[in-house]
Amino acid sequence: MPSEQWTHPEPGDGPAAVAAKPSPEQVIAGLRATSEGGAELTQLLTPEGQRIPSPQFDKYVADVDDEVLKNLYRDMVLVRRADREANAMQRQGQLGIWVPLLGQEAAQIGSGRALKPTDMAFPSYREHGVAYTRGVDLRELLGIFRCTDQGGWDFAAHRFHPYTIVIGNQVLNAAGYAMGQKFEGRVGNTDGDGNPSDTDEATICYFGDGATSQGDVHEGFVWAAVYDAPLVFFCQNNQWAISEPTERQSRLPLYQRARGYGFPGIRVDGNDVLACLAVTRWALEECRHGNGPVLIEAFTYRMDAHTTTDDPTRYRLSDELEEWKLKDPIERVRAYLARGGGADHDFFDQVQAEADEFATQLRDYTFNMPEPPPERIFANVYAEPSPVLDAEREEFLSYLDGFATAGEH
Structure with a gap:
C-alpha cells in the first residue's frame, strides 16, 4: 500500500x-x-482577551462598545448552556441524537449577528447559535432531534432555512436562492444620494470543513461565481470531518480554494466573536453591493463529539483538546470585559443564572413534548394531495389498528 x-x-x-x-x-x-491559523488569520481579540487593532476591519465593529460585547457574551453563554443541556438529554434518552456546537459559539454568534433581517441563512445541522440569532426559539429545534418533526419555526419569517442533514446539499440551495436575489435586482442598488441601498439582500450558507470534499459545495462555488451571486460561504473549519482531520482533505488552507473559482477568500479566528462579526459584516456588504460571492473560513475547533453517536477519543489526542481549551471563545470575551472594567462579577453571575433558567425551560419543554400522531409522518411530503401517498397512509394506519384489536379475538 x-x-x-x-x-x-x-x-x-x-x-x-x-x-x-x-x-x-x-x-x-x-x-x-x-493551531494558530497561520499568518493570514484575521483576529481582533486574542485568547488572553487583548484587543488587536485592524486597519481593514475595525470600521465594521465601530459600534461595538462594552454593552454590545456584553450582549455577544450573553448570547454565547446561553447557547453553550442550551447545547450542554441538549447533550445531556440525549444521554438520558430524551433526544434521539444531538449535534454539539461546543467551542464554535463565537463563529456562529458573530456571523449570525452580522446578518440583517432581510438576509437569508442556510444552515447545516449544527447551527443552533445562528438559529438563536435569527430569533428561532431553540425549543423549536428540539423536535428534529427528538424525531417528532422537521423543524417548527417559520422559515420565511425568520429568514433561516430548515436544517440540512445531507452533507453540503444546502450550498446548492443557497446558491440558487442567492442567484434569485441577483436576478430580482436585490443587490447593487443605491439610494437617491448615490449611496448603497439599505434594502439590498445577501445570503449566507454554513458548512463544515468535511463538506468541502463534497461535490455539491464545489458546484455551489461554480454557480455563485459565474453569476456573481450575493452569497457568503461560511465554512466552520473545526478541523475534524467526523474522524478525518483537515490535513487529509486539502493541501492548502481551505479559504485559499476560493481563488480557483475567482472570488475572495479569508480566514478568520473562529473563536474570536468580534473578528467573526467584523469579517462577516464585510463579506455581506460586499455581496449586497454586487461584489459577491465570498468564502470565509472560520478557523475553530470542535470541543465535543461530531454527534452523540461519535467517540472522538478514538481518533484524536487529549493534548489537542487541552490546547484548544486555552482559546475558549467565551473566556476571551470575559477576560476582555473584566480587564477593562466593562463588566463585573454581578454581570457574569446574572448571565449564568439566565443560562441555567434557559436550560431548565428547554428541559421542561422536551420532557413534556407531545408525541405526534402516527399519520404525521405522511404530512408535508408533497405540496399537493397524492393518491399514492394517501393509500399508503391508510394502509399504515390500518396496520397499526390491527395491533389494537388483536387482543379482542
Missing part, C-alpha cells in the same frame, strides 16, 4: 511526514503547525 502525505508544510519547514497511518507524533506536529 503506497504511503500518503499526511502534512503539507510551508516552504522551508522541511519534508512532509508520510505514513499509511499517521503516528501520534505526526498528528500533533501537524496540529501545532496550524
Whole structure:
C-alpha cells in the first residue's frame, strides 16, 4: 500500500511526514503547525482577551462598545448552556441524537449577528447559535432531534432555512436562492444620494470543513461565481470531518480554494466573536453591493463529539483538546470585559443564572413534548394531495389498528 502525505508544510519547514497511518507524533506536529491559523488569520481579540487593532476591519465593529460585547457574551453563554443541556438529554434518552456546537459559539454568534433581517441563512445541522440569532426559539429545534418533526419555526419569517442533514446539499440551495436575489435586482442598488441601498439582500450558507470534499459545495462555488451571486460561504473549519482531520482533505488552507473559482477568500479566528462579526459584516456588504460571492473560513475547533453517536477519543489526542481549551471563545470575551472594567462579577453571575433558567425551560419543554400522531409522518411530503401517498397512509394506519384489536379475538 503506497504511503500518503499526511502534512503539507510551508516552504522551508522541511519534508512532509508520510505514513499509511499517521503516528501520534505526526498528528500533533501537524496540529501545532496550524493551531494558530497561520499568518493570514484575521483576529481582533486574542485568547488572553487583548484587543488587536485592524486597519481593514475595525470600521465594521465601530459600534461595538462594552454593552454590545456584553450582549455577544450573553448570547454565547446561553447557547453553550442550551447545547450542554441538549447533550445531556440525549444521554438520558430524551433526544434521539444531538449535534454539539461546543467551542464554535463565537463563529456562529458573530456571523449570525452580522446578518440583517432581510438576509437569508442556510444552515447545516449544527447551527443552533445562528438559529438563536435569527430569533428561532431553540425549543423549536428540539423536535428534529427528538424525531417528532422537521423543524417548527417559520422559515420565511425568520429568514433561516430548515436544517440540512445531507452533507453540503444546502450550498446548492443557497446558491440558487442567492442567484434569485441577483436576478430580482436585490443587490447593487443605491439610494437617491448615490449611496448603497439599505434594502439590498445577501445570503449566507454554513458548512463544515468535511463538506468541502463534497461535490455539491464545489458546484455551489461554480454557480455563485459565474453569476456573481450575493452569497457568503461560511465554512466552520473545526478541523475534524467526523474522524478525518483537515490535513487529509486539502493541501492548502481551505479559504485559499476560493481563488480557483475567482472570488475572495479569508480566514478568520473562529473563536474570536468580534473578528467573526467584523469579517462577516464585510463579506455581506460586499455581496449586497454586487461584489459577491465570498468564502470565509472560520478557523475553530470542535470541543465535543461530531454527534452523540461519535467517540472522538478514538481518533484524536487529549493534548489537542487541552490546547484548544486555552482559546475558549467565551473566556476571551470575559477576560476582555473584566480587564477593562466593562463588566463585573454581578454581570457574569446574572448571565449564568439566565443560562441555567434557559436550560431548565428547554428541559421542561422536551420532557413534556407531545408525541405526534402516527399519520404525521405522511404530512408535508408533497405540496399537493397524492393518491399514492394517501393509500399508503391508510394502509399504515390500518396496520397499526390491527395491533389494537388483536387482543379482542
